[in-house]
Amino acid sequence: MKLVYSYYVLDIIHRGHIIMMKKSKEIAGENVQKVVGDQKYTHLIYFTPTWRDKILDFDYFAFELDENNLVDFLEKTDSILILRFHPTDMMRRETIATSHPRIIFENHDLPDAFSLLKKSSVLITDYSGIFFDYLLIDRPIIFANFDQQGYLNKRELYWDYDEITPGPKAPNWSMLLSHLEKILVCQEDEYQEERRKLRDKVYQYKDRNSCARVVKEMYRILDL
Numbered sequence: 001m002k003l004v005y006s007y008y009v010l011d012i013i014h015r016g017h018i019i020m021m022k023k024s025k026e027i028a029g030e031n032v033q034k035v036v037g038d039q040k041y042t043h044l045i046y047f048t049p050t051w052r053d054k055i056l057d058f059d060y061f062a063f064e065l066d067e068n069n070l071v072d073f074l075e076k077t078d079s080i081l082i083l084r085f086h087p088t089d090m091m092r093r094e095t096i097a098t099s100h101p102r103i104i105f106e107n108h109d110l111p112d113a114f115s116l117l118k119k120s121s122v123l124i125t126d127y128s129g130i131f132f133d134y135l136l137i138d139r140p141i142i143f144a145n146f147d148q149q150g151y152l153n154k155r156e157l158y159w160d161y162d163e164i165t166p167g168p169k170a171p172n173w174s175m176l177l178s179h180l181e182k183i184l185v186c187q188e189d190e191y192q193e194e195r196r197k198l199r200d201k202v203y204q205y206k207d208r209n210s211c212a213r214v215v216k217e218m219y220r221i222l223d224l
Contacts (some may be wrong), residue, residue, distance in 0.1 A: 015220055018188040029070060031115040035106055042078035043184055046120035049144070050128035060085075063146045064172040073177050074102040077184045079121075082106055082115055121184055124176065127151060127161070135199040138192065140183045141167035160193055164195035 017129045032044065051059050074081060084106040110116070113130060117123065123134045131141050143165045152161070162169075168191070170176035182188045218224075 010133045017166065029119070031110050034109060035104060035116065036080055039080065040078075041080045041102075042178045043080070043121040044075075044116070045079050045122050045124065045180065046082045046113075046116055047081060047124040047144070048128055048130050049085065052135045058147070060146065061173075064174045066173070069177060070173065071100050071102065072102075073180065077180075079184065080104060082116060082120075094116060113141055122180065124170075127155075131165070131167075132202055135166075135195055135202065136194060138199070140187055140191070141165075141195070142170055142176060142183075143167050144170045144177045146171065150151070164198070166191045166198050178202075 034157050036044075047061060070081070073079070080102050082104045106116070107188050114133065117130070117134055120136065120139070120143060123131060125131050126144050126146060131143075134141060145161070148161070148171065168179045170179055
């Protein structure tokens with residue numbers, strides 16, 4: 001029983017690190033196909049906002065979104081935008097009128113977000129800690145800090161938001177598209193050094209041997 005429990009803990013704690021550092025792209029590719037089908041694209045943009053608790057009147061698309069501009073940008077850059085809302089937030093998808101194959105709402109048919117993270121060109125998030133996993137593959141991150149003060153008034157963060165987030169801030173969709181333009185079209189990445197510094201603070205190891213280290217430590221603790 002102790003051994004089973006140790007493997008359960010290992011799976012929960014290290015799922016993200018293991019998947020993000022895997023050499024094989026086969027599983028990630030299969031999971032992306034489950035979401036996008038046979039649709040071809042150059043860039044996958046992954047938007048994973050945090051859970052908004054009981055703020056049912058919050059609208060992710062109310063912050064200066066021009067749906068035509070969004071679609072035009074996705075077509076111009078041959079990109080797909082995948083939005084992974086928390087399961088309890090999926091009702092919010094109804095607040096956007098656009099129905100377009102390049103805008104996809106992930107319905108949580110996948111066990112986690114990590115395989116799509118691995119295949120994405122850019123991560124967009126707001127206050128979710130998922131960006132810490134993304135640091136392992138060193139790609140651009142945009143922080144869509146919609147209603148930042150309103151969010152902070154309701155939920156306390158562990159760190160200073162502006163100091164711990166190595167990427168440009170986008171308080172609205174207009175700025176978000178502007179930052180995406182710099183990254184995907186102009187190929188500018190101004191926060192690479194900041195991401196690497198934070199990654200080095202967060203992760204003691206950045207190799208593919210974390211699973212073996214944890215198993216070894218579990219065996220030592222449980223005296224197996």
